Amino acid sequence: MKTPRTGILLACAWLAATPLPASSHLDDPAQLVSDTAGRILTRLNENHAQYHQRPELLKDVVREDLLPLLDVRYAGRLILGRSGRDASAEQLDAFTEAMSNLLINRYAEGLLQFRSEEQLEVLPLRGELNERMTRVRTRVRLESGGFAPVDYVFRRTDGGWKAFDVVVEGISYVTTYRNQIMPEVQAEGLDAVIARLNQGQLVLSD
Amino acid sequence: MMSRIERPARLAAVLLVTLAVAACAGTQNRHTDPERDPWEGYNRKIHSFNMKFDRYLGRPVAVAYDTVMPDPLQRGVANFFRNLDYPVTFFNQLMQGKFRESGISTSRFLFNTVFGLLGFFDVATRVGMPAYDEDFGQTLATWGWTDSRYLVMPFLGPFTVRDTLGRSFYGYLHPISYAIREEDMYAPLIIDLIQRRASFLDADAALEEAYDPYTLVRDSYLQNREFKIYDGDPPVTDYDAFLEDEP
Numbered sequence: 001m002k003t004p005r006t007g008i009l010l011a012c013a014w015l016a017a018t019p020l021p022a023s024s025h026l027d028d029p030a031q032l033v034s035d036t037a038g039r040i041l042t043r044l045n046e047n048h049a050q051y052h053q054r055p056e057l058l059k060d061v062v063r064e065d066l067l068p069l070l071d072v073r074y075a076g077r078l079i080l081g082r083s084g085r086d087a088s089a090e091q092l093d094a095f096t097e098a099m100s101n102l103l104i105n106r107y108a109e110g111l112l113q114f115r116s117e118e119q120l121e122v123l124p125l126r127g128e129l130n131e132r133m134t135r136v137r138t139r140v141r142l143e144s145g146g147f148a149p150v151d152y153v154f155r156r157t158d159g160g161w162k163a164f165d166v167v168v169e170g171i172s173y174v175t176t177y178r179n180q181i182m183p184e185v186q187a188e189g190l191d192a193v194i195a196r197l198n199q200g201q202l203v204l205s206d
Numbered sequence: 207m208m209s210r211i212e213r214p215a216r217l218a219a220v221l222l223v224t225l226a227v228a229a230c231a232g233t234q235n236r237h238t239d240p241e242r243d244p245w246e247g248y249n250r251k252i253h254s255f256n257m258k259f260d261r262y263l264g265r266p267v268a269v270a271y272d273t274v275m276p277d278p279l280q281r282g283v284a285n286f287f288r289n290l291d292y293p294v295t296f297f298n299q300l301m302q303g304k305f306r307e308s309g310i311s312t313s314r315f316l317f318n319t320v321f322g323l324l325g326f327f328d329v330a331t332r333v334g335m336p337a338y339d340e341d342f343g344q345t346l347a348t349w350g351w352t353d354s355r356y357l358v359m360p361f362l363g364p365f366t367v368r369d370t371l372g373r374s375f376y377g378y379l380h381p382i383s384y385a386i387r388e389e390d391m392y393a394p395l396i397i398d399l400i401q402r403r404a405s406f407l408d409a410d411a412a413l414e415e416a417y418d419p420y421t422l423v424r425d426s427y428l429q430n431r432e433f434k435i436y437d438g439d440p441p442v443t444d445y446d447a448f449l450e451d452e453p
Contacts, residue, residue, distance in 0.1 A: 077449060078445055078448040078449065079448075081448050081449065082450075133442070133445075135442060146328070146331060146337065149438055153442070153443075153445075164445075165443075165445070169430055169433060170429050170430045170431075170432060170433020170434070170438075170440060171425075171426050171429045171430055171433075172429060172443060174443075174445070174448070175425065175429065175443060176422065176425050176426060176429070178448065179238070179239075179421050179422075179425050180416060180417045180418060180421065180422060181417070183238060183417070183418065183421075184417045184418075
């Protein structure tokens with residue numbers, strides 16, 4: 001009879017020790033997406049000309065504002081799947097780092113095409129919120145007048161909701177990268193893949 | 207009379223090319239997705255033929271078109287052809303029981319045709335009429351043919367068996383096919399193809415960089431297809447399975 005109560009007490013203590021989110025929006029992934037997008041786009045609009053000339057500055061903005069929202073470690077594990085089973089912690093870190101750099105570069109390049117906040121519309125969640133995972137759906141207005149649907153898949157972590165996948169018109173980054181990278185790791189080894197990802201990053205930031 | 211003889215000849219030429227490509231390419235047999243792509247060996251051969259065709263003809267033409275045509279004009283051409291998809295969209299909405307949506311598609315078509323200079327301007331989207339994307343392949347999928355084998359077609363690119371069958375109904379409803387069948391007019395088809403190719407020029411770099419462009423095209427196509435079949439609301443990927451040790 002003693003153990004369960006101790007367990008409950010311990011759980012309470014742990015809950016109390018966990019810092020409460022500063023505001024309730026940390027509990028709402030949809031709000032997180034529109035806040036983050038708003039913040040990045042505001043910074044983009046303030047210095048648009050400058051970022052056009054020096055895109056690496058925009059990458060820092062993305063890194064500062066977007067990266068804390070992402071669970072890149074988890075995304076990396078999903079992408080590597082069983083091919084990451086034998087990897088060392090250092091290799092996993094290096095892989096995650098290389099992947100997130102690549103992603104940040106791509107995102108920053110895409111951002112330069114953006115003009116205003118009105119181009120992004122966050123759709124309301126449709127009963128998809130469960131304890132562990134949820135999908136935030138947005139629509140990006142294209143120059144052509146049409147929309148591109150972009151979904152963000154979130155999971156609940158100890159540090160709040162974090163996104164680990166982006167799905168553009170149904171095409172998931174995680175799934176697509178995974179299908180590319182798993183065979184490559186099997187054929188050439190994880191270190192070779194990390195080296196190539198890092199190289200790609202150099203080419204892109206030219 | 208001439209054209210009646212010509213058409214089967216054209217088809218025969220396509221088949222011959224296909225066979226020649228299949229025969230001369232290597233016999234490498236990879237199986238990266240045995241469930242959805244059991245004909246990967248054949249598909250890879252057609253894929254590499256298509257890529258060569260694209261490198262020497264498709265892409266250069268699209269690049270030239272992209273250089274000459276200002277973006278707003280390109281958008282207009284794309285809008286014009288998407289507006290012509292209406293009969294196919296409408297019919298398939300009916301076949302799928304999407305009556306309300308078929309009504310919107312009709313208003314959309316009329317609105318864009320009348321006020322958007324025959325569809326050149328997509329004014330309907332601006333006043334809140336959404337564009338729907340339905341075709342015969344999607345109808346067959348909603349009727350229960352959800353999983354279909356991946357099949358790369360010569361010149362046409364990624365398909366599934368279901369969507370190839372769906373595509374063959376096109377000729378009865380699509381104005382572009384009608385122009386070819388009744389008027390022997392190939393210009394609309396060719397312009398549509400060039401415009402479509404030009405809209406994908408941005409994706410070339412990613413494709414070039416890919417470790418395996420074949421699987422990148424296949425996976426993107428199949429995912430996007432499922433997305434359309436479920437009208438933008440496909441079941442969430444089973445991410446947990448990604449972490450498990452099964453092949």
